[in-house]
Amino acid sequence: MRDRLLNAPAWGLGLLNGALFGLFWTAFTRWSDGDSWTSALVQGAVMGLVFGVVMGPLQHRQQRGVRDVAARSPEGLSRRVRRAALRGPVPAEPAVRQAASGLIGAQLVHLDRQRRWAPAFFVLMGVLSAFLAITGSPWWWAAVPAWALAAAGHLWMRAHLRRRAALLSEVS
Secondary structure, eight states: OHHHHHTOOHHHHHHHHHHHHHHHHHHHHHHTSOOOHHHHHHHHHHHHHHHHHHHHHHHHHHTHHHHHHHHHSTTOSOHHHHHHHHSSSOOSOHHHHHHHHHHHHHHHHHHHHTTTHHHHHHHHHHHHHHHHHHHSOGGGGGHHHHHHHHHHHHHHHHHHHHHHHHHHHHHO
16 A cells, blocks of 8 residues: 555546545535535535645655665565664665665655755644634644644654654764
C-alpha cells in the first residue's frame, strides 16, 4: 500500500485526498452546522474538488525525494528503513542506515522550507477556530487543540529528525 501511494500519479493522489476531505467536510457541515444533506453534499463536493486539485500535485511533488530514496535503497522503504529513520537502535547494515538517512533528508527538505510559515499558519488556524467557536458552532473547539498540536508537532518533528540524522551519521 505504501508503494502504491508513493508512486501514485498526481491525479490519483488528488482524487483520494479530495474524496476524503469532501467526505469529512460533508459530515462536519451536516452535523455541526445542521445543514441539509443536499447542502452538505454540495459543499463537500466543491471543497473536496478544490482540496484535491491543490493537494494532488503538491503531495506528488513533495514525495519526489522519498521516491528517489526508495528507488536507490535495496529494500525500498521497508519497515526496517522507516523504523531506523524515526526511532530504535541504529541498524548495523550500512545500506539500511544510508536509506534511513536519505529518507530523513527528503523529509527535512520540506520541513525546513516550511519552518517559518507552517507553525504560524497552524496557530493562526487555531485562533480562527476559536473565533468560529465563539461566534458560531461550538464544534469548532475541537479544532483548536488539533491546530495547536500541528504547530507543536511541526517544530518537534524537525528537531527529532535532525537528532536522528545526527545519530545515524555518527555510526557511519
